[in-house]
Amino acid sequence: MNPLNRREFLKGSAALMSLASFGLLGMDFKDREGPLKVALIGTGWYGKSDLFRLIQVADVEVVGLCDVDSKQLADAGNLVASRQKSGKVPVLYEDYKELLAKEKPEYVLIGSPDHWHALMAIDAVKSGAHVYLQKPISVDVIEGEAILAAARKYDRKVQIGTQRRSTPHLVKAKQEIIDSGKLGKISHAEVCCYYHMRNRNHPEVMPVPENLNYELWAGPAPMLPYRGILHRGWRAFMEYGNGIVGDMCVHMLDAVRWMLDLGWPVQVTSSGGIYVDKASISNISDTQTAIFEFNELNVIWQHRTWGNPVDKDYPWAFKIYGEKGMLAGSPMRADFYPVGKEEPIHYDVLLEKEQYPEDVTEKDIEIHAAPATRAQMKDWLQAIDTNSLPVADVLQGHISTVACILANMSMDLGGRALRYDPKTRIVIGDEEATALLRRPYRDGYVHPEPDQI
Missing domain, CATH: 3.40.50.720 (NAD(P)-binding Rossmann-like Domain)
Structure with missing residues (x-):
């Protein structure tokens, strides 16, 4: 069949x-x-x-x-x-x-x-x-x-x-704008997220419900006191993820890398912290900037979980700048803005409601x-x-994931530049950062090692 x-x-x-x-x-x-x-x-x-x-x-x-x-x-x-x-x-x-x-x-x-x-x-x-x-x-x-x-x-x-990488309007924009050379030499990109998606609550510790095996849920990670906010709410804690950078930057950085055929960043720097929402239990940054440096091209990330977006049409997006124009892209749209008098080009999101009518009634779907x-x-x-x-x-996902992890590491280390070498699996010239490449696992769990697979 x-x-x-x-x-x-x-x-x-x-x-x-x-x-x-x-x-x-x-x-x-x-x-x-x-x-x-x-x-x-x-x-x-x-x-x-x-x-x-x-x-x-x-x-x-x-x-x-x-x-x-x-x-x-x-x-x-x-x-x-x-x-x-x-x-x-x-x-x-x-x-x-x-x-x-x-x-x-x-x-x-x-x-x-x-x-x-x-x-x-x-x-x-x-x-x-x-x-x-x-x-x-x-x-x-x-x-x-x-x-x-x-x-x-x-x-x-x-x-x-x-x-x-498979979003129809972005695939088309890549083919027609990037691959055709309409941007000319490309030497800068910006990626961002301004969604107010950081948990601002401070729930009390409570008993674990009978339907949840919380010990197994925590697995290799620390088992924090249960507060009833696991489903999606775990993203508020660095113990279980990598904050807004690990959740949202990974998408947009990966999109830029795919669009421009970029490999590993040369180095990563980042700064930020909890600047506004200091009352909630969330320990992920609410404000952060990162610089991913490639050869003759920097990709700049910024997120804020407060205030207004820089561009209301592109609150979670990438913008790729070339000498001949700029391409903006998001899950919802894309726009090419040329330098000079040439007309802009707009790309709409593709919805497949007629082909897949079940999408319309599916609970919580991102249609x-x-x-x-x-x-x-x-x-x-x-x-x-x-x-x-x-x-x-997996290699492409790994590169984008590592770049975001390095951004958080750089922020925690005072903003210093980190250069990761995937061949030796160390941060070059930085023993302290190299020690952070592995998180400690909870007793009963063994951290996987690439040489022992």
């Missing part, structure tokens, strides 16, 4: 145009016996969203779901049963290792909190599965090196959820991002089928 459900895959002329832009029309996919055996680890908001996008573009049987919240897990099981062709409720697991061992999925989606990404991704790859891993790929640098080592050693395709995620899933399957690297290959 064809791995991509062609009837669903080719709905309408808009879908055909979208597919053509990604080079997926007319491809010869290998025949398969039966649907893809898929599992999801982490059944929260974006884990389910990623899974539903895959179900829309491939012949899938979801064989297992895993979550440490039994209520969320049961609800996800019923939702998946209503969305997948078989109508079956997947087998539900609290322990992802048990899921991998018993169900032996061929494809694993990981939507857990960031502090679990590395261990889950490595174990899934070792089990023989190809992996779709949400960004950032890790919470420390050496975790990311270990994921990369595992993917290469076991020859598994690991696609990262940096779906700006503007759904086409990008569908394209990212198609690209992942194509890479597996053709034994090529996907557009958001």
Whole structure:
């Protein structure tokens, strides 16, 4: 059976145009016996969203779901049963290792909190599965090196959820503006986020609910007092992620790197802190600037979780500056502003409501991002089928993740410049920073090492 459900895959002329832009029309996919055996680890908001996008573009049987919240897990099981062709409720697991061992999925989606990404991704790859891993790929640098080592050693395709690389209007803007040379020499870029997304609450410590295995939720990270704000609220704590930089900058920095074919930054510097909201329990910065230096090009990041955005049309975005103009891009739009009298060019977000009407009623969906995620899933399957690297290959996700981790490290170290060498896996000339490339794991958990995969 064809791995991509062609009837669903080719709905309408808009879908055909979208597919053509990604080079997926007319491809010869290998025949398969039966649907893809898929599992999801982490059944929260974006884990389910990623899974539903895959179900829309491939012949899938979801064989297992895993979550440490039994209520969320049961609800996800019923939702998946209503969305997948078989109508079956997947087998539900609290322990992802048990899921991998018993169900032996061929494809694993990981939507857990960031502090679990590395261990889950490595174990899934070792089990023989190809992996779709949400960004950032890790919470420390050496975790990311270990994921990369595992993917290469076991020859598994690991696609990262940096779906700006598959956002239709940005793909078109890259082709028509960047690749065609309309910007001329490019020597500066800016990336930003001005969303008021930092948790400003100060809830009291409370008992852990019976439906949550909080010990297992914390896993290798510190187990902070429970305050009832885990679902999405964990992003307020550096113990479980890398703040706004790790969550939002990774997307836009990665988009610029993809647009301009940039590799590792030469060095990273950053400054910032908690300047405005000093009352909440959140310990991530509310104000931060970072400089990612490449050869003859700097990418400047800024976030504020307070005040107004610099540009109301681009509150979370990138802007790429060349001698002949500027290209602005976001998940919602893109605009080319040329120098001189040439007319600007505008690109609208592509919505696929007619092809995928279920998008309209799906709870909490980012409907503007759904086409990008569908394209990212198609690209992942194509890479597996053709034994090529996907557009958001683990190496690309690793570079963008590490750059953001280094920004936070630089801020914590007083703003000094950090130069990471991926060959030696050290920060050049900085033993103190090198020691921060690994976070300590809680007792009972072993930090993965790339040389021991």
